[in-house]
Amino acid sequence: MDGVLWRNRAMLLFDRIPMPVAVCGPRGTIMLANAAMAAECGTTPGRLKGRNIMDLFRPGDASQLHRIAEALRLRRRSRYEVSVTWRTPDGALREGELTVDPVSDTVERTPDLLVMLRIVGEHRATAPDGPRATAGPAESRILELLAAGATTAQAARETGLTTDGVNYHLRRLSHRWGATNRTELVARAYASGVLAPGVWPPRVAVPGD
Secondary structure, X not given: OHHHHHHHHHHHHHHHOOOOEEEEOOOOEEEEEOHHHHHHOOOOHHHXXXXXXXXXXXXXXXXXXXXXXXXXXXXXXXXXXXXXXXXXXXXXXXXXXXXXXXXXXXXXXXXXXXXXXXXXXXXOOOEOOEOOOOOOHHHHHHHHHHHOOOOHHHHHHHHOXXXXXXXXXXXXXXXXXXXXXXXXXXXXXXXXXXXXXXXXXXXEOOOOO
16 A cells, blocks of 8 residues: 555656656657656657657667667666757757666666656747747647636546646646736637637637638
8 A cells, every 4th residue: 555655656746847757668668758748749648658759759860879779788877868859749849858867676677768858949930920829739638628617637637637737738838828827828729720719619720610
């Protein structure tokens, strides 16, 4: 019972880490990801499970990956960094570094990988009349629920996120759109065409709406 309690507490702390973090198998298969990592990929932590971390981020130098693979084969425990680029759900091209730490219970066991993402820069394409408000799939679903009157807890249940995960997406949207509260977020979503007007229950706009 105590073990389950501590595991639940550890999972809660893991999800609250503001830096994008994932735990991967030796070949890069994601076993666990926090809300921040999922947000960078425009999805939920559960949907990242089973995907390969390098399918989500493009390495700047493939030889960095070969060095890590060789180090794992030799059971080395050094920290490694991989320069990467990736597209965010709103279309921005970001640059950053994946920090890879091999971790295992024993030196004989092939280590798993603790992967942390550090964002270095961003290049955003803008239209001539300024940037358009955009939202990724997870953000859009949260906006639908908020527009329908859902609380944070209800949005978390509907999306499979934790309440901290929902709040993380909302903070990112607020920063991106310059919104000061949730009412303004929903209003901006309708004004910019992210949510379809005149529809109940609220839903994301699709081409032709």
